[in-house]
Each structure stands twice: as structure tokens, then as C-alpha cells.
Amino acid sequence: MLTGILAGLGAGALWGLVFVAPRMLAMGQGGYSSVDLTAGRFAVYGLVAAGVMLLGLGRRRWPTMRQAAAALGMSVLGFSGYYLLLVLAIRDAGTEMPSLLIGTIPLWIMLLGKPHGLRWSALLPGLALTLAGLLLMMGSTHGATAGAGLNFWRGIGFAVVSLVSWTAFAILNSAWLKRHPEVNATDWANWLGVATGLGALLMWLAAGSDLQMLAARDDSMRFVLLCVLAGFGSTWLATILWNLASQRLSASLCGQLIVSETLFALLYSFAWDGHWPTLAQLCACVLFTLGILASIRAHR
Template structure:
């Protein structure tokens, strides 16, 4: 169990990096689009996964047609589709509300993936602490203007669909890995990576900036480096770690460990801004952490 918990926390630490990567580049008009960054991240993931598979031709298993189909579906739910929907949500509704909606993923996974033998009374303390942390973070976040109401509510719909995609991915991915113990975490991460990389290429061809435009931008070296960091560390390696956690832990405990992504993202954000969190923000992080510890204790 300890190995699974540590793997889940490490995955959360790597995933948290993705939230500060867009702030390191000029985004929007005159800069990189959300599709550029999304496609770049997942294209690197696909290249790394394909390279690992090719380098280990004699040792790596190749997916059956059914397993390849499962990887394609999972890649849309948990990677390209989820992230693109989130980007669209932020575009229409701003950052604050979509982020809070996505922050409820651990609660939904806990409610939907509870083991049959685990009592609600044992889960309740961790559930309440996590929910309290989310509420406190909501109250300590300064909201921006919603802008056009139609765009705002469209963004909320995108965020809700994004939430649904990743919740389904987390539960189905965990169940699939448990039903297929012959598939190890590295092989599954590579299969997901190749499927996601193909989707990223199609996404860029359909809606990304042209190759000439990307090459002409002054930040092209930083863009390439950040795509490599996000594609290798925050996606390929993090996926392997998350699959290790999914094979060793129940879906509800994995759902609580997702909270670590939010904690690390906040820490990275505070470090990038160069200031300490406010007392309310620090209190929210403490509640998140207590919720994780309470959930781990309940699952023993």
C-alpha cells in the first residue's frame, strides 16, 4: 500500500507542474494558443512512448486490437479530450470557476469508487476535510469578471464535461488494470502515450498554429523545453506512477491522492509568484493534506 501511495503522490507532484507551464509562456494573441501547448505536450508523450516501445522490441508486449482500442478510448477521456475541454472552459469562463469544478474530482471518485467493505463513517472525515479545503480555497480566491454570460455558461458546460471525462477515466482505468494484471504499468503508459500522441497530432493539424509561425516566435526554445518537460515528466512518467498506484490501491483512495496535484500546483504557483500563501490558502492546503492522511488511514 505504501508503494501505491508514494507513487500516487509523485504523480500528483509531476501533474502539478502543468498548471504553471502556461504562465511561463506568452499565451493568447501574439503568443502560443492553448491547442499549441496541449498538442506539444502530448506529442512529446507520444514520441517518448513510441521510442520506449521500439527500444524494447524484444521485451515489451504489444497490445492486442482490443487493448489498443481501450488505449484509444482512455487517451481521449484522460488526456487530449479532458485537457482540451478544460482549456476551452478556461477560455470562456476564466480560470477560477473551472479550476474549482475540476477540484471536485477526488470527491466524485470517492463517492463512485468506494470499496464494498468500507463504511461511509470511515470515509466521512477525509471527505469533509477535503470539501472544507475546497470551500476555503474558493473563499480565498479573488474572482474575475465573468464577461459575456453566454460564454461564461458555455465554459461551465465545458468544465463539467471535462470533469466527467477524467472521473470516468480514473475509475475505468483502475478497473481495467485490475482486470488485466498481465499488463504492467509501463506497457500501459506507453500504449496510452502512442494513442494520445496520434490524437495530439490530429489536434494540431486541425486547430494549431502553422509550423512556420511556431518557428518564428522568440520563445520557441522555451516552448520546446516546456513541452518536453510536460510531455515526459508530467505525462509519461506521471502516468506510469499513477498506473502503479491504480494497481495497488482502491479507486476511492486514488481519488483522494489526486488532491496532491492541487497542493503541488499551488506550491509551484506560489514559488513562481515569489510570495507566501495567505493564511486562508495555507489553511486550505492543510485541510487537503489532512483529508489525504485521513483517507489513507481509513483504507488500512
């Protein structure tokens, strides 16, 4: 159980990086498109996964047609489709509100993936603390969203759809791994990576920017670096860690660990902006953390 918890927290720390990546580039009109960043990140993921599979050619399992189809479907729900929607949300609504909405994923997974033998009364403290943290953080950012226009609410819409996409992925991925214990976490991460990389290539060919235009930009090296960091660390390595957590923990406990993604995303956002969080935001982070600890205790 401890290994699963540490793996889930590690995945959350790596996932938090992708919330600030769109803010580190010139996005939108005259800059990089959401498809460019999404396709770049997952092209790297696909290349790393394919490389690992080829290096272990004699030792790695290869997927059956049914397993390959499952990987392709999961890759859209949890990777390319989800992140494209999230980048669009951050472009239109900033970092804080999308990260908070994604932070409600633990609530939905806990409600939908509760183990049969676990009483609701045992879950209520963790749920209450997590919800209180979300509401407090949301209230502390109300000034930034006052007078928001159509773009902001469009971003919130993208964030809600991305939330639904990843919630479905988390539940279905956990169930699939439990039904297939013969598939280890690294193999599954690599299969997902190859499927996601192929999807990213098709996405960029269909709607990405011209390659020469991308190479001519002043911040092209930053774009490449972010794609490599997001593709290797925040995707390939994070997926292995999350698969380890999914195999060792219930879906509801995994859901609570996703709160760490929101905490790290906010931490990275504050660091990028160069200011400390307010007292209310710090209190919200404490409530998030207490919610995780309460949920871990309930699952013992």
C-alpha cells in the first residue's frame, strides 16, 4: 500500500508540471497552438515508449489486438483528448480555476469507485476536507475571475469536459489493470505511449502549425524542452507510477491521491508567477493534504 501511495504522489508531482507549461509559451494568436503543445508532448511520449519496447525486444510482452484497441481508447481519454482540452482551458481561463476543477476528480472517482466493504461514514471526513479545500481555494481566486468574459467561461467549459474525460480514464484504466494482472505497469505505459504518439502525429498533421514556422520562433528551444520534459517525465514516467498505484490501491484511494496534482500545479504556478500564496490558499492546501491523509486512513 505504501508503494502505491508514493507512486501516486510521484505521478501527481509530475502531472502538475503540465499545468504551467502552456503559460511558459506564447499561446494563441501569433504563438503556438494548443495542438502544437499537445502533439509535441505526446510525440515524445510515443518515441520514448517505442524506444523502450525496442530495447527490450526479447523481454517485453507485445499487445494482442484487443489489448492494442484498449490502449488506443484509453490514450484518447487520458492523454491526447484530455490534455488538448486542458491546454485550451488554461489558454482561456488561466491556471488556477482549471486546476481546481481538475482537483475535483478525486470526489468523482471516490463516489464512483468506492470499494463494496468501505462504509460511507469512513469516507466522509476525507471528502469533507477535500471539498472544503476546493471551496476555499475557489473563493480566494474570485477576484481574478470577476468580470470574466466569454473566453473565460469557454475555458471553464473545456476544463469540465477534460475532467469528465480523465475521470472516465482513471476508473476504466484501474478496472482494466485489475482484470489483466499479467500486464505489468511498464508494458501498459509503453502500449499507451505508442498509441498516444500515433494519435499525436495524426493530430498535428490535421491541425498543427507548419514545422518551419515552429523552428523559426525565438522560443523554439523552450518549446522543445517543455515537450521533452512533459513527454518523458509528466507522461511516460508518471504513467508507470500511476499504473503501479492503480494496481495496488482501490480506485477511490487513487482518486484522492490525484489531489496532489492540484497541489503541485498550484505550487508550480505560484513559483512561475514569483509570489507566495495567500493565507487562504495556504489553508486550502492544508485542507487538501488532510483530506488525503484521512482517506488513506479510511482505506487501511
